[in-house]
Amino acid sequence: MKIIVDQDKCVASGQCVTAAADVFDQRDEDGIVVLLTDNPSEDLAADVHQAAAVCPALAIVVED
Structure with missing residues:
Protein backbone atom coordinates (compact mmCIF):
# COMPACT_ATOMS: atom_id res chain seq x y z
CA MET A 1 0.00 0.00 0.00
CA LYS A 2 1.25 3.45 -0.92
CA ILE A 3 -0.32 6.74 0.16
CA ILE A 4 -0.14 10.02 -1.71
CA VAL A 5 -1.44 13.27 -0.23
CA ASP A 6 -2.02 16.50 -2.11
CA GLN A 7 -1.37 19.28 0.39
CA ASP A 8 -2.64 21.85 -2.12
CA LYS A 9 -6.10 20.22 -2.04
CA CYS A 10 -6.20 19.76 1.73
CA VAL A 11 -8.78 21.88 3.56
CA ALA A 12 -7.47 21.06 7.06
CA SER A 13 -10.61 19.29 8.26
CA GLY A 14 -8.61 16.74 10.28
CA GLN A 15 -10.78 13.78 9.31
CA CYS A 16 -7.69 11.84 8.20
CA VAL A 17 -6.08 12.22 11.61
CA THR A 18 -9.27 11.07 13.31
CA ALA A 19 -9.40 7.98 11.09
CA ALA A 20 -5.69 7.08 11.06
CA ALA A 21 -3.60 8.99 13.60
CA ASP A 22 -0.65 6.63 13.12
CA VAL A 23 -0.40 7.64 9.46
CA PHE A 24 -1.59 11.26 9.28
CA ASP A 25 -0.99 14.42 11.26
CA GLN A 26 -1.60 18.13 10.70
CA ARG A 27 0.80 21.07 10.55
CA ASP A 28 0.50 23.26 13.63
CA GLU A 29 0.44 26.53 11.72
CA ASP A 30 -2.42 25.80 9.30
CA GLY A 31 -3.78 22.30 9.86
CA ILE A 32 -2.71 20.96 6.46
CA VAL A 33 -2.22 17.20 6.32
CA VAL A 34 1.20 15.71 7.01
CA LEU A 35 1.92 12.14 5.98
CA LEU A 36 3.83 10.34 8.73
CA ALA A 52 -9.21 8.62 2.19
CA ALA A 53 -12.95 8.01 2.02
CA VAL A 54 -13.85 10.71 4.56
CA CYS A 55 -11.48 13.37 3.24
CA PRO A 56 -13.78 16.19 2.07
CA ALA A 57 -11.17 17.50 -0.38
CA LEU A 58 -10.23 14.08 -1.81
CA ALA A 59 -6.62 14.94 -1.02
CA ILE A 60 -5.62 11.35 -0.17
CA VAL A 61 -4.94 8.64 -2.74
CA VAL A 62 -4.29 5.05 -1.67
CA GLU A 63 -2.59 2.66 -4.08
CA ASP A 64 -2.85 -0.99 -3.06
Missing part, protein backbone atom coordinates in the same frame (compact mmCIF):
# COMPACT_ATOMS: atom_id res chain seq x y z
CA THR A 37 4.56 7.31 6.55
CA ASP A 38 3.80 6.75 2.87
CA ASN A 39 3.98 2.97 3.17
CA PRO A 40 2.25 1.89 6.42
CA SER A 41 1.89 -1.68 7.62
CA GLU A 42 -1.05 -3.71 6.35
CA ASP A 43 -2.71 -3.69 9.77
CA LEU A 44 -3.44 0.02 9.21
CA ALA A 45 -4.99 -0.51 5.75
CA ALA A 46 -8.61 -0.23 6.88
CA ASP A 47 -7.90 3.02 8.76
CA VAL A 48 -6.02 4.49 5.79
CA HIS A 49 -8.83 3.63 3.38
CA GLN A 50 -11.33 5.17 5.80
CA ALA A 51 -9.24 8.35 5.98
Whole structure:
Protein backbone atom coordinates (compact mmCIF):
# COMPACT_ATOMS: atom_id res chain seq x y z
CA MET A 1 0.00 0.00 0.00
CA LYS A 2 1.25 3.45 -0.92
CA ILE A 3 -0.32 6.74 0.16
CA ILE A 4 -0.14 10.02 -1.71
CA VAL A 5 -1.44 13.27 -0.23
CA ASP A 6 -2.02 16.50 -2.11
CA GLN A 7 -1.37 19.28 0.39
CA ASP A 8 -2.64 21.85 -2.12
CA LYS A 9 -6.10 20.22 -2.04
CA CYS A 10 -6.20 19.76 1.73
CA VAL A 11 -8.78 21.88 3.56
CA ALA A 12 -7.47 21.06 7.06
CA SER A 13 -10.61 19.29 8.26
CA GLY A 14 -8.61 16.74 10.28
CA GLN A 15 -10.78 13.78 9.31
CA CYS A 16 -7.69 11.84 8.20
CA VAL A 17 -6.08 12.22 11.61
CA THR A 18 -9.27 11.07 13.31
CA ALA A 19 -9.40 7.98 11.09
CA ALA A 20 -5.69 7.08 11.06
CA ALA A 21 -3.60 8.99 13.60
CA ASP A 22 -0.65 6.63 13.12
CA VAL A 23 -0.40 7.64 9.46
CA PHE A 24 -1.59 11.26 9.28
CA ASP A 25 -0.99 14.42 11.26
CA GLN A 26 -1.60 18.13 10.70
CA ARG A 27 0.80 21.07 10.55
CA ASP A 28 0.50 23.26 13.63
CA GLU A 29 0.44 26.53 11.72
CA ASP A 30 -2.42 25.80 9.30
CA GLY A 31 -3.78 22.30 9.86
CA ILE A 32 -2.71 20.96 6.46
CA VAL A 33 -2.22 17.20 6.32
CA VAL A 34 1.20 15.71 7.01
CA LEU A 35 1.92 12.14 5.98
CA LEU A 36 3.83 10.34 8.73
CA THR A 37 4.56 7.31 6.55
CA ASP A 38 3.80 6.75 2.87
CA ASN A 39 3.98 2.97 3.17
CA PRO A 40 2.25 1.89 6.42
CA SER A 41 1.89 -1.68 7.62
CA GLU A 42 -1.05 -3.71 6.35
CA ASP A 43 -2.71 -3.69 9.77
CA LEU A 44 -3.44 0.02 9.21
CA ALA A 45 -4.99 -0.51 5.75
CA ALA A 46 -8.61 -0.23 6.88
CA ASP A 47 -7.90 3.02 8.76
CA VAL A 48 -6.02 4.49 5.79
CA HIS A 49 -8.83 3.63 3.38
CA GLN A 50 -11.33 5.17 5.80
CA ALA A 51 -9.24 8.35 5.98
CA ALA A 52 -9.21 8.62 2.19
CA ALA A 53 -12.95 8.01 2.02
CA VAL A 54 -13.85 10.71 4.56
CA CYS A 55 -11.48 13.37 3.24
CA PRO A 56 -13.78 16.19 2.07
CA ALA A 57 -11.17 17.50 -0.38
CA LEU A 58 -10.23 14.08 -1.81
CA ALA A 59 -6.62 14.94 -1.02
CA ILE A 60 -5.62 11.35 -0.17
CA VAL A 61 -4.94 8.64 -2.74
CA VAL A 62 -4.29 5.05 -1.67
CA GLU A 63 -2.59 2.66 -4.08
CA ASP A 64 -2.85 -0.99 -3.06
